[in-house]
Amino acid sequence: MTTPISYFLVVSAMLFSIGTIGVLVRKNALIIFMSVELQLNAVNLALVAFSRMHNELDGQVLAFFSMVVAAAEVVVGLAIIVTVYRRRRSASVDDLTVLRG
Amino acid sequence: MLDLIWLVPALPLAGATVNLFLLGPSRPGRRLGRNGGWLATALVGLAFAVSVGALLDLLAIGAEERVHVTRLFEWITAGSFSVDVAFRVDPLSITMALVVTGVGALIHLYAIGYMEHDPRIGTFFAYLNLFVAFMLVLVLADNYLLLFVGWEGVGLCSYLLIGFWYDRPTASSAAKKAFVTTRIGDAAMLLGIVLIFVHLGSLDFDAVFGEAAGGLTQGAATAISLLLLAGAIGKSAQLPLHVWLPDAMEGPTPVSALIHAATMVTAGVYLVVRSHVLFELSGTALTVVLVVGLVSALYAALASIGQFDIKRALAYSTMSQIGFMFFAAGMGFYTGAMLLLVCHAFYKALLFLTAGNVLHGMDDETDMRRMGGLRVDMPVSTVWFAIGALSLAGIPPLAGFFAKDQIVSFASTSDRDLAWVLATIGAFLSALYIARPLFLTFFGRRRNDSHAHEAPGLMQTPLAVLALLVVAGGLVLGLTAEGGRLAVFLEPVVGAVEHGGGALSEGTLIGFSVAIAVAAVLVAYWVWASGRVNWQAFPERQPELAGWLANAFYLNALYAWLVQFPGKGFGRALRVVDERVIDGAVNGVADEVGDASRLAPTIQRGFVRSYALAFLLGAVALLLFLGLRIV
Amino acid sequence: MSTWLTLVIFLPLVGIPVLLLWRGATDNQARTVALVVAAADLLVALGVLGAFDPSVAGYQLVEQVEWVSSAGLSYLVGVDGFSIWLVVLTAFMTPLAILSSWRVEHRVRLFMAMTLLLETAILGSFLALDLLLFFVFFEMLLVPMFLVIGVFGSERRVYASVKFFLFTMAGSAFLLLGIVFLWFQTADQLGSPSFDLRQMELLSLGATTQRWLFVAFFIAFAVKVPIFPLHTWLPDAHTEAPTNGSIILAALLLKAGPYGMLRFNLDLFPEASRSFGDAIAMLAVIGIVYGAVVAMMQTDIKRLVAYSSVSHMGFVILGIFTFTVEGTSGAVMQMVNHGLSTGLLFFVVGMLYERTHTRDIGEMGGLAKVTPWIAAAFLVATLSSIGLPGLNNFVGEFLVILGSFGSDRVLGAIAVSGVVLSAIYMLWAYQRTFQGPEPRAEARRGLVDMVPGEIAAVVPVVAAMLVLGVAPNLALDRINPASEGVVAWVNSVEIDQSGLPGGLRAELDPAFTVQAEGSP
Numbered sequence A: 001m002t003t004p005i006s007y008f009l010v011v012s013a014m015l016f017s018i019g020t021i022g023v024l025v026r027k028n029a030l031i032i033f034m035s036v037e038l039q040l041n042a043v044n045l046a047l048v049a050f051s052r053m054h055n056e057l058d059g060q061v062l063a064f065f066s067m068v069v070a071a072a073e074v075v076v077g078l079a080i081i082v083t084v085y086r087r088r089r090s091a092s093v094d095d096l097t098v099l100r101g
Numbered sequence B: 001m002l003d004l005i006w007l008v009p010a011l012p013l014a015g016a017t018v019n020l021f022l023l024g025p026s027r028p029g030r031r032l033g034r035n036g037g038w039l040a041t042a043l044v045g046l047a048f049a050v051s052v053g054a055l056l057d058l059l060a061i062g063a064e065e066r067v068h069v070t071r072l073f074e075w076i077t078a079g080s081f082s083v084d085v086a087f088r089v090d091p092l093s094i095t096m097a098l099v100v101t102g103v104g105a106l107i108h109l110y111a112i113g114y115m116e117h118d119p120r121i122g123t124f125f126a127y128l129n130l131f132v133a134f135m136l137v138l139v140l141a142d143n144y145l146l147l148f149v150g151w152e153g154v155g156l157c158s159y160l161l162i163g164f165w166y167d168r169p170t171a172s173s174a175a176k177k178a179f180v181t182t183r184i185g186d187a188a189m190l191l192g193i194v195l196i197f198v199h200l201g202s203l204d205f206d207a208v209f210g211e212a213a214g215g216l217t218q219g220a221a222t223a224i225s226l227l228l229l230a231g232a233i234g235k236s237a238q239l240p241l242h243v244w245l246p247d248a249m250e251g252p253t254p255v256s257a258l259i260h261a262a263t264m265v266t267a268g269v270y271l272v273v274r275s276h277v278l279f280e281l282s283g284t285a286l287t288v289v290l291v292v293g294l295v296s297a298l299y300a301a302l303a304s305i306g307q308f309d310i311k312r313a314l315a316y317s318t319m320s321q322i323g324f325m326f327f328a329a330g331m332g333f334y335t336g337a338m339l340l341l342v343c344h345a346f347y348k349a350l351l352f353l354t355a356g357n358v359l360h361g362m363d364d365e366t367d368m369r370r371m372g373g374l375r376v377d378m379p380v381s382t383v384w385f386a387i388g389a390l391s392l393a394g395i396p397p398l399a400g401f402f403a404k405d406q407i408v409s410f411a412s413t414s415d416r417d418l419a420w421v422l423a424t425i426g427a428f429l430s431a432l433y434i435a436r437p438l439f440l441t442f443f444g445r446r447r448n449d450s451h452a453h454e455a456p457g458l459m460q461t462p463l464a465v466l467a468l469l470v471v472a473g474g475l476v477l478g479l480t481a482e483g484g485r486l487a488v489f490l491e492p493v494v495g496a497v498e499h500g501g502g503a504l505s506e507g508t509l510i511g512f513s514v515a516i517a518v519a520a521v522l523v524a525y526w527v528w529a530s531g532r533v534n535w536q537a538f539p540e541r542q543p544e545l546a547g548w549l550a551n552a553f554y555l556n557a558l559y560a561w562l563v564q565f566p567g568k569g570f571g572r573a574l575r576v577v578d579e580r581v582i583d584g585a586v587n588g589v590a591d592e593v594g595d596a597s598r599l600a601p602t603i604q605r606g607f608v609r610s611y612a613l614a615f616l617l618g619a620v621a622l623l624l625f626l627g628l629r630i631v
Numbered sequence C: 001m002s003t004w005l006t007l008v009i010f011l012p013l014v015g016i017p018v019l020l021l022w023r024g025a026t027d028n029q030a031r032t033v034a035l036v037v038a039a040a041d042l043l044v045a046l047g048v049l050g051a052f053d054p055s056v057a058g059y060q061l062v063e064q065v066e067w068v069s070s071a072g073l074s075y076l077v078g079v080d081g082f083s084i085w086l087v088v089l090t091a092f093m094t095p096l097a098i099l100s101s102w103r104v105e106h107r108v109r110l111f112m113a114m115t116l117l118l119e120t121a122i123l124g125s126f127l128a129l130d131l132l133l134f135f136v137f138f139e140m141l142l143v144p145m146f147l148v149i150g151v152f153g154s155e156r157r158v159y160a161s162v163k164f165f166l167f168t169m170a171g172s173a174f175l176l177l178g179i180v181f182l183w184f185q186t187a188d189q190l191g192s193p194s195f196d197l198r199q200m201e202l203l204s205l206g207a208t209t210q211r212w213l214f215v216a217f218f219i220a221f222a223v224k225v226p227i228f229p230l231h232t233w234l235p236d237a238h239t240e241a242p243t244n245g246s247i248i249l250a251a252l253l254l255k256a257g258p259y260g261m262l263r264f265n266l267d268l269f270p271e272a273s274r275s276f277g278d279a280i281a282m283l284a285v286i287g288i289v290y291g292a293v294v295a296m297m298q299t300d301i302k303r304l305v306a307y308s309s310v311s312h313m314g315f316v317i318l319g320i321f322t323f324t325v326e327g328t329s330g331a332v333m334q335m336v337n338h339g340l341s342t343g344l345l346f347f348v349v350g351m352l353y354e355r356t357h358t359r360d361i362g363e364m365g366g367l368a369k370v371t372p373w374i375a376a377a378f379l380v381a382t383l384s385s386i387g388l389p390g391l392n393n394f395v396g397e398f399l400v401i402l403g404s405f406g407s408d409r410v411l412g413a414i415a416v417s418g419v420v421l422s423a424i425y426m427l428w429a430y431q432r433t434f435q436g437p438e439p440r441a442e443a444r445r446g447l448v449d450m451v452p453g454e455i456a457a458v459v460p461v462v463a464a465m466l467v468l469g470v471a472p473n474l475a476l477d478r479i480n481p482a483s484e485g486v487v488a489w490v491n492s493v494e495i496d497q498s499g500l501p502g503g504l505r506a507e508l509d510p511a512f513t514v515q516a517e518g519s520p
Helices: A005-025 A029-054 A058-088 B002-022 B030-060 B091-114 B121-140 B144-162 B169-200 B205-215 B218-235 B244-250 B253-262 B264-274 B276-281 B283-305 B310-330 B334-361 B379-393 B399-413 B417-442 B457-477 B485-494 B506-529 B535-541 B543-550 B552-603 B608-630 C004-021 C027-051 C081-100 C108-127 C131-140 C142-152 C157-190 C207-224 C233-240 C243-268 C270-296 C301-320 C325-356 C372-385 C392-407 C409-434 C452-470 C473-492 C504-508
Strands: B068-078 B081-089 C060-068 C073-079
Touching: A005 A029, A005 B608, A029 A058, B002 B030, B002 B068, B002 B081, B002 B121, B030 B081, B030 B091, B030 B121, B068 B144, B068 C325, B068 C392, B068 C473, B081 B091, B081 B121, B081 B144, B091 B121, B091 B253, B091 B264, B091 B334, B091 B457, B091 B485, B121 B144, B121 B253, B121 B264, B144 B169, B144 B218, B144 B244, B144 B253, B144 B264, B169 B205, B169 B218, B169 B244, B169 C392, B169 C409, B205 B276, B218 B264, B218 B276, B218 B283, B244 B253, B244 B310, B253 B264, B253 B310, B253 B334, B264 B276, B264 B310, B264 B334, B276 B283, B283 B310, B283 B417, B283 B543, B283 B552, B310 B334, B310 B399, B310 B417, B334 B379, B334 B399, B334 B417, B334 B457, B334 B485, B379 B399, B379 B417, B379 B457, B379 B506, B399 B417, B399 B457, B399 B506, B417 B506, B457 B485, B535 B543, B543 B552, B552 C157, B552 C270, C004 C027, C004 C060, C004 C073, C004 C081, C004 C108, C027 C060, C027 C081, C027 C108, C073 C081, C073 C108, C073 C131, C081 C108, C081 C243, C081 C325, C081 C452, C081 C473, C108 C131, C108 C142, C108 C243, C131 C142, C131 C157, C131 C243, C142 C157, C142 C243, C157 C207, C157 C233, C207 C243, C207 C270, C233 C243, C233 C301, C243 C270, C243 C301, C243 C325, C243 C473, C270 C301, C270 C392, C270 C409, C270 C473, C301 C325, C301 C392, C301 C409, C325 C372, C325 C392, C325 C452, C325 C473, C372 C392, C372 C409, C372 C452, C392 C409, C392 C452, C452 C473
Parallel strands: none
Antiparallel strands: B068 B081, C060 C073
């Protein structure tokens, strides 16, 4: 069955936008992380869609790369957030202003 | 002996070294110091002997070939420029050398007694010897650059000696003033020397004077001559670079006698006479020499009459006499100028040293208003001063008569009527201004209470010799303008002088000169010694005129003002420019960079979400850029 | 391959590990180590002088060791008429500088180490023929100087040292740009890239390119000279530096600028040099007069001497840009002369400061009565500085003026006024400081005359000044061949041609034959 690629791309774009807005608007660090995951997955979707379109495996391989990197990044990021939460009793990103110029 | 001419400057130089290091500032012992003085005197005397030997050798050569150049070594070589240390013995230079060493030795001898009590007597004689050494380098040099070495060297020694008693602020200021004023002339002279090389490719006298006619345009010759003249004006204290000479009297009297009467100040005359070829190529320059000399002579004569300090009166009289020398040279009468130079050395030294006797006897009093009637206490000095003064006034048969009379006569015969009139006025004034200190100091009523004592024998001996020279010198050297021994001797160097016929016969002229001189002396006697004229009231009755005379027409004040306002004002302005503007720009740049650097971190507000937005915008921009470019 | 030059450059470095690692050394031992090393270097420098052949015009005693061959970077040093006397001067003045700071008490080891490092850096600058190597040494001398001024100086030392460092480094940034550009040119034109000066002499550069490169190189050197109006770092640096630092700064560091101009600007960019020559000569003369006039207005004696340096260096630059042999030789001689006379001046001023603890001329006075030998030393230095014939500076100044008359007489005439102005401010300073009535008893405390250590430092300098004044040909004989070479080269090119014939240098100057890569 040939679903037009544009459907996948639109969905991917919508997911990406939701994720971006989430990163920009939300204050809770965990929510921001989830939004970033959303962005990454949106990109994965687009990659797979293109791979299907070109009938080559490059996009799917790249999607695997992306997933691995996302996983690693989540590990590190969550560790940082948890530590920060333990110190400051707050998960709000707006309170993390120590490194201001 | 001619090849050993380098000994002449070397001997006093050795004396200077010995005196400076062995007997100098750290050993003020008097006995040691007196020995230093004897050593210094002996060396100058020895230099005189060598000069005499050189003279005899020179006379043995035929008149037209009396030039002997001794090359010592190559001094400076770069590119096409090369100059050697080379000494020249010819009639002109040996005459100067004999005067410098002869009169110099006598003054050294005098100074042994005069400076006896000074703790730094060793240093004094070191400087005095150094001066003689440099002066000899000046007159014996065979090229302009070596002459310049001597030229500046005597300026240095003048500085050291004027400021010898440096704990007196007036002395050190006078020394600095002398050095700086003459340096202005020296700077111009240096330019002249550079120009000589640029045009003629050499600085050796023979080359320069030989090539000059072919190699120099009249304009170039004028430029060079005027620049050299500027140096001469400075060194010889002529207008307008004369202001240092009266102040130079702060130095010890032997210094005034040697440097500021007999030798250094005559260096300018020597320079002009030596360079006469260049001056003649440019007619204008000679005229300038004449005018400068005449104006300086008259100006100084008037100023001298207004001075109450005996040394300052003599200083202005020196300036006036040198003005006469320049006047003679400007007319082309070089032998006359040289005769006056030599005779002046004798009688001026005599006058100054006698004034030294007076200072010595009067406990360093120099104001003539507090002297008077000293002939009772100091009869011998009176005789010396009278001889010197009458000679300067031009009373025959003393030396000054021959010298001055020949110059004035020459002016009358050379078709320069205005100059002759002015010169005659100058002659009258000079007799007047020199008779004045004679009468003020030694004659008339005593105006002081202290008992002045006569100078000791050691100091009187050189004065006796000088007096003898004054009495006999004129007769020996310059009986007539054309046939006098000195004139004939110098002729190969300076060229033959044409004495035109004039309206008046020679006898009339001589009679006229003598009459003027005698008249002036009598007037001086009447005003200042006879007691019939209340000269002391003159400054109150005529304060303005007295002020003009006493302050030498306020030229000194004018220069001081010029230095202060345009001079220092410019300096202050530049300093402000340097600190506020230029450095301000530098510091301003630094401040701006600092401010900008402080601005930059403000984008780091620590607000994570704005960072995120920045990422987004950046990524969009990058994509747009890549996308649009690739397309 | 001879090793004279490497020896003379790096011998001072030997002292540094000794100084820094020998923990138990007393201050005196540290000073002695430094002095011994510096004196040894002086002997080596004299050896270099002895090995120098005055009749050869090109580079001598050349040493070359490949460093990064793919980049054409090698350790390449050589000496010629321009650098030989600067090397001797450096080796001569460094022991003097060490002697002058004998009484500094705190952090002596660091002080001495920095002085030795400076000596190496300066010598390297004068001897390097590889452009990047030159740049390394040129920048190397900034750091120890910065430390010397910043740690051991007077009240405003931090400001002065930072200013000096940033100002000089900013100028050098342009130099680096120029060097790299030239490197690329060698890669293009000669096939393989090289920083070798002798290779770069073979480049043919368009007129515009030359001019830009000239300006780039010139800015760096002009800051060092310093040329008006890039001079404002100098008064502060000289004044705030300790005596040691002032002496090295004035006598040696200042020479790196004009040396660079002679070695690089004139050699590599002859056409541009001629085009800019008049403007630069004018700047130089402005500097002469300006430096002198501002010096007259100073009340701080060190600042006065600093401004006098600006004035004197104007003569050097004027001489270089006359493009005459007389002017160039005169300029090189002036570099040495100025080093001696200003070095001595700072030495004496340092002696005064140690005793009176003030630099203000108004607070001094009558010192000649108490310290006659110091007065005498100052007077001799003054007389040399104002160009009294018979002493050294006269020869250089005269030659420069003579040379300037070959190009612009008005400039020469204005330059001569410097002679009068310098007499005015120096004699004024001498009068206010040394002459006048004796100071009162309480002011006289601590005023001792020169001690033997100081006399030992002063006498050689005075002797050198006399010798150079009376027999300057001893120096000029070695300088003239190099001057003649550069002047002939610069004057041989036409101005305003778009391309210059390459290899012209080799045709004109057989002495400057290029060595094949890799062989000494």
